[in-house]
Amino acid sequence: MAVRRNYLLPTLIFTCSLLFFLLWPAPIDEKSDWPAIHRPTAHQQENSYLTPDSTIIYRTFLDYRAQQAAVRILAFRQCVRNESLRMKIEVYLRNGTMISLRPTVKPVEAECPWHWAPSCDWSGHVISAFLPKDQAKAMISASLINWESLLPLSQLNIVQPSKAPQKAQLAICILPLYWYTDWLQLVQFFEIWKLQGASRVFVYYHSISETVDKWLVAYEKEGLVKRIPWTLLPKNSRVDPNLSIYRLGHSLAENDCVYRTMGVAKFVALVDFDEFIIPTSGTLLQYLQSALKKNPSAGSFRFPHFRLAFGGQRPTGKLAAGDVHFNWLLKAKKVVSDARSGPSKTVFLPDRTDVLLTHQVRAHLAGYSQVAVDANEAMLLHARANWQQTASADNGSSATAIRKIFGESLRNAVLMQFRRIFAKYFGRNAKLEQNDGVRKEVAMCLSDWKGVGCKTPYHSCYARVHNMTNWVFSIPERHSGNYLVL
Numbered sequence: 001m002a003v004r005r006n007y008l009l010p011t012l013i014f015t016c017s018l019l020f021f022l023l024w025p026a027p028i029d030e031k032s033d034w035p036a037i038h039r040p041t042a043h044q045q046e047n048s049y050l051t052p053d054s055t056i057i058y059r060t061f062l063d064y065r066a067q068q069a070a071v072r073i074l075a076f077r078q079c080v081r082n083e084s085l086r087m088k089i090e091v092y093l094r095n096g097t098m099i100s101l102r103p104t105v106k107p108v109e110a111e112c113p114w115h116w117a118p119s120c121d122w123s124g125h126v127i128s129a130f131l132p133k134d135q136a137k138a139m140i141s142a143s144l145i146n147w148e149s150l151l152p153l154s155q156l157n158i159v160q161p162s163k164a165p166q167k168a169q170l171a172i173c174i175l176p177l178y179w180y181t182d183w184l185q186l187v188q189f190f191e192i193w194k195l196q197g198a199s200r201v202f203v204y205y206h207s208i209s210e211t212v213d214k215w216l217v218a219y220e221k222e223g224l225v226k227r228i229p230w231t232l233l234p235k236n237s238r239v240d241p242n243l244s245i246y247r248l249g250h251s252l253a254e255n256d257c258v259y260r261t262m263g264v265a266k267f268v269a270l271v272d273f274d275e276f277i278i279p280t281s282g283t284l285l286q287y288l289q290s291a292l293k294k295n296p297s298a299g300s301f302r303f304p305h306f307r308l309a310f311g312g313q314r315p316t317g318k319l320a321a322g323d324v325h326f327n328w329l330l331k332a333k334k335v336v337s338d339a340r341s342g343p344s345k346t347v348f349l350p351d352r353t354d355v356l357l358t359h360q361v362r363a364h365l366a367g368y369s370q371v372a373v374d375a376n377e378a379m380l381l382h383a384r385a386n387w388q389q390t391a392s393a394d395n396g397s398s399a400t401a402i403r404k405i406f407g408e409s410l411r412n413a414v415l416m417q418f419r420r421i422f423a424k425y426f427g428r429n430a431k432l433e434q435n436d437g438v439r440k441e442v443a444m445c446l447s448d449w450k451g452v453g454c455k456t457p458y459h460s461c462y463a464r465v466h467n468m469t470n471w472v473f474s475i476p477e478r479h480s481g482n483y484l485v486l
Contacts, residue, residue: 047234047485052078055087055127055146056233056241057484058252061259062136063159065351066365069136071101071153072259073127073144074252076233076241076483079112080105087146089129089153093138101129108251108355110362119453121244122233124252126355144486151486159262168200170285170347171265173257174273175250175358176230178457179465181209181438182273184314187421188326189273190219191414196278197285198269202260204230204253206474207458211432213472218425228253228260229474232458234483247455254356261350269347270356274385277303277347278405279378287378288347291371299352299368300361305342307335308381308402318431321422326414332406334381345380346370385439433469441465 050056054077061072071089089101107114108124127144142153172193190201203216203225219225230253233241242248254270261268267288269277279287292298311331315323343359354363361370373379381402426432441464442457449455 045231045234045483046236048236049485050234050236050239052239053080054239055125055486057144057151057486059157059256059259060153061157061159062139064133064136065159068130069133071103071127071129071131071142072159073103073153074256075125075127076122076245076249076252077105077125078121079107079123087127087144090143090145091131091135091139092141093135094140095138099131099135101131103127103129108255108362109357110355114246117246117454119244120246122241122249123245124249124255126255146486149486151484157259159259166264166266168198168265169267170197170288171200171202171261171268172198173254173261173268173270174201174203175270176204176206176248176253177208177212178206178248179438179442179461180205180207180212180273181435181469183209183212183215183432184324184434185273186212186215187418188329188414189276190224191417192276192410193269194224194417195283195410195413196276197283200224200226200261200265202226202228202257204228204257205472206230206232206248208472209433209435209438210470210472214425218421221425222421226260228256231474231483234485243456243459244454245456247457251357254358258348258350258353258356263351266349267347268350269345270358271345271380274383275345276308276381276383277345277378278381278402280376284347284378291373292349295371297368298349298371299364300346300348300370301373302344302346302360302370303373303378303380304375305344305380305382306375307342308383309333309335310383314434314436316434316436319434320431321419321426321428324415324418326411326418329406329411329414330408332383332402334402342382435469438465438468441468 056076058074058076060074063070063072071091087103087105089103091099091101093099105125105127108126109116112123112125113120114123144151144153193201201219201224205213205216205227206229208216216225216227220227230248233245233249235242257268257270267285269284271277277284288301291301309332310328311333312328314328346356346360348356348361349368352365352368353361354365356362364370422428422430442461445461445464446455446457449460
């Protein structure tokens, strides 16, 4: 919430302090019990200070990775020329001096509006201001000032290269899930990626079914998953950014995950639940370790895209553990590549990444660059549901490798872990609803988004799907203070 600077100094200090304690983002909820189920009624925070010119702040960092320290602010706002912003950051040092910094304000996608979603008025931005590291280490507080409004940036998250061994060598970032119900796909994804060497998955979620959430909590207890709630942006009767922002502002979640994985993992894959990055021999982690030795200045590895199809039908309805065998994995086939095979995906090194996009690193830190991976070494396999019964199989050498990877050994490993976790967290006699109808409805309600020019899944699909299952939402009442408005 903004604070007007025309009050007397004591009032200003008191108000800023009060706002910080009331509104500063609370820590991510790490309670292990099942969360309450919320019906989709009011999932947005009202903020009377919000205007079309507001900057909505998600998280702030003090970044020590480059030669100069940087104050980094992940925020949402409407498109605006950088020179038209009267914004500054005031940094207060231990010796009593104040430094005034003029930040840059840049859209994550490098353009605003983004050409892929030209009708979206709001988008993710990175606000950056640089200062010498010795001054950064002497910082006691900082404030962001825009026009006549002031916002304290108290307790910046510290980001710096870690000399200690990472807790996980390979981690994964999953972009904000919306109207997601496919727990069979979720289990399949986690177990296959574990076999490839992944040991940590950061899952951003907005709206998921009760059953999906219970599976995420189960895997969180197993030490694999970190759930990160992603709420709608604040609104009021005059302004609602959620009506004009692409996919819940997913590009900001991508870059938040860069900072969250710092010091946690050496390599991080940015993929969806229907995507796997598979080398032609060994595990992905082994491949990345070897590739980094060959390319010591690599900041990211970009993998070519191929379509993957699983044969046969998956079970639906109320399923017991014994109803699921993952036999469709045995019929995996790499679909013949064509000119529309799809965009690549990236594994990045967080301590070398500046700005991350969905399909590649847009900007590396100085001295690092992207490495394009040859398809004969490793590839992105994309198993989109509507590709399963289309196109013909590729019977080349890489297809032979796919059949070898998705064989009895992999299927049995996935099945064994599925049954173990099912029995441990749900009980041997439990039955869980596998609802594929929601996915089809979401595809239908978003089918014309390109004609509209902005994909807004919550509002576009609410009427179709909100009664189709019990939903777990990331809502402001439960995850209070996710955003601050300037």
